[in-house]
Amino acid sequence: MKIGELSKKSGCSIQTIRFYEKQGLFEACNRSEGNYRIYDASSLRALRFIKQCRSLDLTIIEIKQLLDTKNNPNKSCSSVNNLIHQHMVDVTHRIAELEELKITLSEMASACTDNRKVKECGVLQLLEE
Amino acid sequence: MKIGELSKKSGCSIQTIRFYEKQGLFEACNRSEGNYRIYDASSLRALRFIKQCRSLDLTIIEIKQLLDTKNNPNKSCSSVNNLIHQHMVDVTHRIAELEELKITLSEMASACTDNRKVKECGVLQLLEE
């Protein structure tokens, strides 16, 4: 199949697929006479794996490491476990930050009403502090 | 005062201050004979305002809009209120996304233990789906 079909089947844009290739994540199995990228079913599986990883917010470098690890079936998978665990820690931390931000924003919001003028705006006053 | 002092007093790096200037957020009041940027107390207040806004994750464009609004003291401040409100909506949404991600990651984590081999790794198996 050509890149357009792979794009539709995978839900990744054509540019994204080419971008992943440039990053060394993912290669077309070969090229047609007219220099078109040709993919097969295993390409689709590989791309879905990448997409799944991205949906977990793994970076491209981390995905590369996972792919490397996958190529060594007899090694320990502890690095995979560590990766996921560290991501959980990071996400938890980020949620806490955003919760704090939300509180600050809500305090801001309650400091003013729509019917004021700029010079009386409670939000702007808080921002000046 | 020169940029180094402003940097220390504001907690923004020198490069960041120059970057804000390039973005049109913030200007030195004038230049010394040797072409050094010269700032005064009002510069520090202005920079702190920008920093405060950035700590709320307002974008540079949004901060520009706020600064524009501040220059019209007699206009309505409803755009300011809307901005803060929309940010609260966005942050709330992002928190929800991250909470979902956290659940997914924790399911991943519990699918494997450190003592397995790559080919038996529960995490990698889930990622293949």
Next chain:
DNA sequence: TGTAAAGTCTATACCTAGTATAGGGTCAAC
């Protein structure tokens, strides 16, 4: 068979909010 449309190719620029350099100029102290 001709041609128009759809698909693909590479290369490049752009996005955010800075950070990090290179290569030079300025200023104060010793």
Next chain:
DNA sequence: GTTGACCCTATACTAGGTATAGACTTTACA
């Protein structure tokens, strides 16, 4: 006069794509 601290501009880089421009290939239809 020279050392060191400070400052200047310009440029490249970061992450994960997205969006073009300009050219080539393939497909469909008359």
